[in-house]
Amino acid sequence: MKYFIETYGCQMNVHDSERMAGLLEQSGYDPAESDRDADIVVVNTCSVRERAEEKLYTRLGEIKELSRELGRDPLVVVAGCVAQQEGDRLIKRSKGVVDLVVGTQQVKMLPMLVTEVASTRGPQAEQFIVDGRPWRGDGRIAIENPYEDPSFPLGVVRRGDPVRAYVTIIEGCNDFCAFCVVPYTRGHERMRSKAEILADVREAADSGRREVQLLGQIVNHYQAPDDPSCDFPALLEAVHEVPGVDRIRFASPHPRHTSDRVIAAVRDLPKVCKHLHLPVQSGSSRVLAMMRRRHTREEYLDLVARIRAAIPNVQLSTDMIVGFPGETAADFEETLSLTERVGYHSIYSFKYSERPNTLASKRMVDDVTDAEKKRRIMALQSLQRSIQSDLFQRSIGTTHEVLVDATSRRREWELTGRTGGNTVVNFPGPPDWLGRLVDVTIERAGPNSVGGRAAGDPH
Numbered sequence: 001m002k003y004f005i006e007t008y009g010c011q012m013n014v015h016d017s018e019r020m021a022g023l024l025e026q027s028g029y030d031p032a033e034s035d036r037d038a039d040i041v042v043v044n045t046c047s048v049r050e051r052a053e054e055k056l057y058t059r060l061g062e063i064k065e066l067s068r069e070l071g072r073d074p075l076v077v078v079a080g081c082v083a084q085q086e087g088d089r090l091i092k093r094s095k096g097v098v099d100l101v102v103g104t105q106q107v108k109m110l111p112m113l114v115t116e117v118a119s120t121r122g123p124q125a126e127q128f129i130v131d132g133r134p135w136r137g138d139g140r141i142a143i144e145n146p147y148e149d150p151s152f153p154l155g156v157v158r159r160g161d162p163v164r165a166y167v168t169i170i171e172g173c174n175d176f177c178a179f180c181v182v183p184y185t186r187g188h189e190r191m192r193s194k195a196e197i198l199a200d201v202r203e204a205a206d207s208g209r210r211e212v213q214l215l216g217q218i219v220n221h222y223q224a225p226d227d228p229s230c231d232f233p234a235l236l237e238a239v240h241e242v243p244g245v246d247r248i249r250f251a252s253p254h255p256r257h258t259s260d261r262v263i264a265a266v267r268d269l270p271k272v273c274k275h276l277h278l279p280v281q282s283g284s285s286r287v288l289a290m291m292r293r294r295h296t297r298e299e300y301l302d303l304v305a306r307i308r309a310a311i312p313n314v315q316l317s318t319d320m321i322v323g324f325p326g327e328t329a330a331d332f333e334e335t336l337s338l339t340e341r342v343g344y345h346s347i348y349s350f351k352y353s354e355r356p357n358t359l360a361s362k363r364m365v366d367d368v369t370d371a372e373k374k375r376r377i378m379a380l381q382s383l384q385r386s387i388q389s390d391l392f393q394r395s396i397g398t399t400h401e402v403l404v405d406a407t408s409r410r411r412e413w414e415l416t417g418r419t420g421g422n423t424v425v426n427f428p429g430p431p432d433w434l435g436r437l438v439d440v441t442i443e444r445a446g447p448n449s450v451g452g453r454a455a456g457d458p459h
Helices: 009-026 052-070 080-087 088-094 106-118 182-186 194-206 232-240 262-266 284-291 297-310 329-342 361-362 369-393
Strands: 002-007 040-045 076-080 101-103 124-126 163-168 211-215 247-251 275-277 315-324 344-353 399-407 414-419 426-429 437-445 452-456
Touching: 002 009, 002 315, 009 040, 009 076, 009 106, 009 163, 009 211, 040 052, 040 080, 052 076, 052 080, 052 088, 076 080, 080 088, 080 101, 080 182, 088 101, 101 106, 163 194, 194 211, 194 232, 211 232, 232 247, 232 262, 262 297, 284 297, 284 329, 297 329, 315 329, 315 369, 329 369, 344 369, 369 437, 399 426, 414 437, 426 437
Parallel strands: 002 040, 040 076, 076 101, 101 124, 163 211, 211 247, 275 315, 315 344, 426 452
Antiparallel strands: 399 414, 399 437, 414 426, 437 452
């Protein structure tokens, strides 16, 4: 029996897929090359982006057509945040395509549920209901939050990246920003133990992964449940001491939890990359208040100034939403001016779209037209391209340590890696440099990456 997992969304979803793969292999399943030769197809979904549900149903239609073409009927599982959000509605609306819906807290149950569904071939759904209202009917099952403890068996994860390892330190979120669906799909905030996190990091290092990325919805809110003295900066210090780890990254910190101690840890720990992804979402204090972000424009800019004073070579990235309900043209101009003032190396920008169950969907009118949202995001992206291009041009002639993480999609002889500041660098080199650190002198700049030449032997 073979399985195939396709993943949409964030790094945490990627890591959840690695967990599901490990659990299925531990239960005797083998990975398939594609959905064409799989007995089980798992679609691991994300509900953050616009039209996530429609994209899922389109994909399910493709799976149905493929089944007809091949004359075989794989067991279809929908997992992740859309599964959590939609529950048994997915089974009803898919009209016989979906066999199993697995919520975000039921990953550990996947092999057992697959076995159960395969034996009966009756559709089931497993879902964690945040507000404590489980449902039951039509032979489907709902279990109310059976896995409060976010621990996971050591060594089960089948890591898909040969260079870096994702390690979740927090599950869920308690902030309830007005636009965000995460608290409703991932549940309330739950911390993994320091001991378990460090065991994961050691296992990753022992398997040859040189970079560790610590994950959490608000990663810098971490407080170890098994060590009252271990907050996020202390955890960074502990991970820093693990032999074999050369780089440490984390995503995503919240501005209001980015304390001077966090800044000092990034500055003082050599293995911690000098890159901070610091989501701001808007440049307008008025819009930030409506978003329930709990920080102002002025507080954010003060934080950026303190970070830059402490870590002059730091590179910053952010998330930005345009067209939030009530955002005026003047508010958007403040977003543009903040973007220009900070000088981000990269931005993830989104047009606001109403997400189910969020405070904005319940209490606000989506009053910015699609045409205006499109105009604003194009203006923001144009400004960012200009800033980014200028920063990349200024890097020509400098030399940076690059961790090689892939061969280029364009040329077989070209390697791709990232600097500590998270800039993508392309340069010529042999495939056996994958996973090694190379000093690269930057010789050219493109819109999204830079190119150069190795300045020494890899190490």
